[in-house]
Amino acid sequence: MxxxxxxxxxxxxxxxxxxxxxxxxxxxxxxxxxxxxxxxxxxxxxxxxxxxxxxxxxxxxxxxxxxxxxxxxxxxxxxxxxxxxxxxxxxxxxxxxxxxxxxxxxxxxxxxxxxxxxxxxxxxxxxxxxxxxxxxxxxxxxxxxxxxxxxxxxxxxxxxxEQEKISSTTIRQLLDTGQIDLANRLLGYHYQNTGLVVHGKQLGRQLGFPTLNLKIDSQERVLGEGIYATKVWLDGKDYLGMASIGRNETFGDDQQLTIEINLLNFSKMVYGQQVIVNWYHYLRGQVKFVSAQALIEQLKNDQQQTLNYFQK
Missing domain, CATH: 3.40.50.620 (HUPs)
Structure with a gap:
């Protein structure tokens, strides 16, 4: 071409x-x-x-x-x-x-x-x-x-x-509200973002769930806040991951929006690398937990739900 x-x-x-x-x-x-x-x-x-x-x-x-x-x-x-x-x-x-x-x-x-x-x-x-x-x-x-x-x-x-015109406007609205499953059906493929792996606060690592912190180009549309099942293309290979788009409210109010992905069975340091995130499935909304331990228990559940989604 x-x-x-x-x-x-x-x-x-x-x-x-x-x-x-x-x-x-x-x-x-x-x-x-x-x-x-x-x-x-x-x-x-x-x-x-x-x-x-x-x-x-x-x-x-x-x-x-x-x-x-x-x-x-x-x-x-x-x-x-x-x-x-x-x-x-x-x-x-x-x-x-x-x-x-x-x-x-x-x-x-x-x-x-x-x-x-x-x-x-x-x-x-x-x-x-x-x-x-x-x-x-x-x-x-x-x-x-x-x-x-x-x-x-x-x-x-x-x-x-469902009797409605498929349009870019509709898909944008679906993404903004976290409805990635339906957005993907209208797109005909899995929505994706390209991100640069940057340093974060390492909160996930402290909890036992290290994450890739991503910086997405400001002109790319990012999904609404929530927890998602994803696949991340990195080093020539796809990795399963659970992604969080949110503000880490468990650790304080008025924090900056972050995009963090915990890759399953992956522990390398890849700061400065570019990755492609394919968004597959909405798992749940963001929650402010009463303690770090309550968050850890939920993350374990999210991880299992991610595995269940891809296995089926």
């Missing part, structure tokens, strides 16, 4: 000459609805004997159009992870478009001419709510008018779960 970054005005020499079927959208989360768009494009590409291209943006549109500060936007997928998911779905090319400069104010016809026809699209595939400008005039219903017969327009209907 080749990734091509474009900013306005882009050099047409960067664009491969061959025809493509183009799947387009922001695709935050690359959830089951997004996957359906890309799979539809892949089938059409195979039918036409074309390459599959995916077009996305380098930042969330709300940063530009709703003036939401960048630091307040927390993505379901980093660009790196998004590209990995695109590759798994068979993309030959990915166009990452810089949403800056003249692009946000570009008229729909110019956008279609440059970023669809100009990418040699023989067909453009997107979800039914995709827009490429003001939503009332630059939507999938009006795209055939702007296409002017130069490419086929394929609109993919929303993928539903």
């Amino acid at each position: 080749k990734t091509i970054e474009l900013s306005e005005p882009f050099d047409s020499q960067l664009i491969p000459a061959e025809k493509v079927v183009l799947a387009t959208g922001f695709f935050d989360g690359v959830h089951r609805g997004h996957q359906q768009v890309i799979k539809t494009a892949a089938r059409q590409a195979k039918k036409l004997g074309c390459k599959l291209a995916v077009m996305t943006l380098d930042r969330h549109p709300m940063i530009v159009f709703q003036h939401v500060p960048t630091k307040q936007v927390h993505y379901l997928t980093t660009l790196k992870h998004k590209l990995e998911l695109f590759q798994q779905l068979g993309a030959d090319y990915v166009y990452v478009i810089k949403l800056a400069g003249a692009l946000p104010q570009m008229p729909p016809q110019e956008f279609v001419d440059k970023y669809m026809v100009g990418l040699h699209a023989t067909a453009v595939v997107a979800g039914e709510d995709y827009t490429y400008g003001k939503h009332t005039i630059a939507n999938m219903r009006t795209l055939p008018k702007f296409a002017r017969g130069r490419f086929q327009v394929i609109t993919v209907k929303h993928v539903l779960f």
Whole structure:
């Protein structure tokens, strides 16, 4: 897969000459609805004997159009992870478009001419709510008018779960409230974060449950507070773990939020290493215990529940 970054005005020499079927959208989360768009494009590409291209943006549109500060936007997928998911779905090319400069104010016809026809699209595939400008005039219903017969327009209907549209907004709400099991069903894979192992207060070690203390990039979305069953990719291997997202209230009030993971059957020092956490299952909410011993007993139970979850 080749990734091509474009900013306005882009050099047409960067664009491969061959025809493509183009799947387009922001695709935050690359959830089951997004996957359906890309799979539809892949089938059409195979039918036409074309390459599959995916077009996305380098930042969330709300940063530009709703003036939401960048630091307040927390993505379901980093660009790196998004590209990995695109590759798994068979993309030959990915166009990452810089949403800056003249692009946000570009008229729909110019956008279609440059970023669809100009990418040699023989067909453009997107979800039914995709827009490429003001939503009332630059939507999938009006795209055939702007296409002017130069490419086929394929609109993919929303993928539903229990009669509701699968959306990035819904998944964000589920993650914020700890509903990781359902969020994973809508995503079609296990939600993940990438974290750097940093020094903590070593409270877990004192209790007999040493933990990896993780620093997650501020632009990644972190789950709501609670205890979770996880798998952690470290040193080329997956380890089972029970994770705590919380404030260690047993040891005092008003403490900083931490992400700590006790790996089962693992005791190495790995400070400074980067790990990938795959979130599998919500075990329980956070509790302020009356004593350290009461917490230890609960941690033993959490550990057993984690083992039980993965064994079944």
